[in-house]
Amino acid sequence: MVDVFERAKPRWCPGCGNFIVYEALKKAFYELGLRPEEIVLVCGIGCATFIWSYLNTNALKAIHGRVLPAATGIKLVNPSLKVIGVSGDGDAYSIGCNHLIHTARRNVDLTYIVVDNGVFGNTRGQPSPTTPTHSITKITPRGWPEKPINPILLALASGATFVAQGYVGDLNNLKKIFKDAINHHGFSLINILSVCPTFNPTRTIMQLRREIVYVEEIGAPLEKLEDAVNLVSSIQREGKHPIGVILMRDEPTYNELLGATRKIDNIIDYGKIHEISKRELELILDVKY
Template sequence: MTKPKANDYRGDVKPIWCPGCGDHAVLTAVMRALAQLELPREKIAVASGIGCSSRFPAFLKTYGIHGIHGRVLPLATGIKLGSPETTVIAVGGDGDGFSIGGGHIPHAARRNVDLTYIVMDNSIYGMTKGQPSPTSPEGVVSRASPYGTQERPLNPLLMALSYDVSFIARCFSGKVREMTEIFVQALQHPGFSLIQVLSPCVTFYNTYGHYNEVTQPLPEGHDPGDRLSAIQLAMNTETQYLGIFYRDEDRPTYNQRFEAVQALAPETTLDAIFESLKR
C-alpha cells in the first residue's frame, strides 16, 4: 500500500469558510496528521457541534457527523464506545464547546474517553455574526455588546487542567507545522485530549496580529508530566504559550474499563432481563 498523502483525506465539499479564516489551517493540519499516521479513511470518524468551525466534517473524506449545538462530546463518546477500532475526532468552536457544551468536558475527562477534541477558538460566535463568546476578552465591542463585554473570559486550559483532562495542548492557526505535530501526538494519546487552537475569525474578530505578538512556544524543558507547572504556565495570559502543557498516559481509557466490566458481567439477553423484571 502506498503511503497516504494529506490530500487523500480532503472531501469533495469545498470549505465555505471566509478566505483567511483560521479554520482552513486547522483542516490542513488535521489532513497532514492523518496522513503522517497513515490512518485508513474508513477507520476515522469526525463529529462536530454547530458553528462555522463545526462544518469541519463535511470537508474531509472520512466518516463524519455534523451534530447539534454543544453536544459533540456525547456524540463522539457514543461513536468510540460503539466502534472501538475507529479513531474519533471531535471538533467545534469556543461557543459550542465552552458555552452550551461546557458541561460535557468534565465528564469526558473523568471517563478518559479516547477522543481527540479540537476546539477552534476564535473568541467569538462566528456563525451567528459576531456575538461575544466565553473566551472573548473583557471589553470586546460587538453588535451584541456595543459598550464592550462585561464578563471575564474563561481560561480553557486552566479549566481542562482542573478537570484533569489527560492531554492538554494549545496551538495557533498561524503555525501549521507545529499544529500538525501536536495533532499527531494527540491522535496517538490513549485517552481524552483537548487542544485549544487559537483560530482567528477574520470577519468578526481578527486576532492574527495579536496572537503573532503574544504567542510563543512553551519554555524549553517544560515537563508535561508536571501538572502544577502546566497550571502556572496556563495562568499566564499575557504570553499565550503554545505546545503540550500536560500529558498523562498511565490511565485506563473508558473503552478499556468497559471491556473489563463486560468480562465480569454474566451473559444475558434482553428477554431474560424483561422476564426477571416481571418477578
C-alpha cells in the same frame, strides 16, 4: 497522497483561521498513515464544524454542544475508530461546557479540537465564553462585561490526560499537536487560537504571533497537574498564550475502565454496612440503638 482526505474545496470567508486547521488536520492524517475509513469526525454547529463536509472521512454531524456525548458513544461501540470531535468556542465552552468536564474526567479515548476564534462566528459575531472582558462587539457597543473562561485550566482541572494549545499562525506546530493528540491513549483537548476576520476583526494572526510562548522550549509536556497549572498560569500572568502540548500522561481510558468494572464482583453485603453505620452513630452520639 494527502488528497485522499479531500472531499470538497473548503468555503469559509477569506482569511478565516479554519483553512489552517483544515490543512493541518489533513496533513496529520496523511503523515500518521491513517485511512479515511479509520477516522470519524464528530462535529457540532458553527463555522469550524463545517470541516466535516470538506474532509473525506466518516462523519457525524451532532447538534449544538453535543459533540462529546456522541463521540463517546461511537468510541464505546467501535473502539477501533479514531474519534475526533470538532467544535468552535461557543459549541465547546458555552452550550457544551459540561460535557467537556465529564468527558475529560472519564478519559474517553478521543481527540477534541476546539477552534477558538473568541466569537460566535456562524451566528454573526455575538460574544462567546472566551471573548475578553470589555471587548466591543456588535451587541456590546459599550464593552462586554463578562470574564472569559480559561479552557486550558478548565481541562487540566477536569482531569484531561492530554492538554494542548495551538494557533493558526503555525501550521507545522498545529499538525504536530494533532499527531501527538491522535496517538495519545486517552482524552485530548486541543484549544486552537484562531481568527474570524469577518466578525472579530481586531484579533489577527500578527497580534497572536506577538503573544505566544512555545511551551516545549521550557520543559513541556509535563506529567503532573500542579506543574502544568503553574506553567500555564505563569505564562498567562504575563498576558501571553502557551502554545504546544502542555500536559500528557498515561491513565486507563473509559473503555478500559468499563471493561474492568465488568470483572468486579459487586454484590454488596448491606447487612454488614448497616451494622457498621449503626456502631459509628452510637459512638458519635453516645447512645445505644
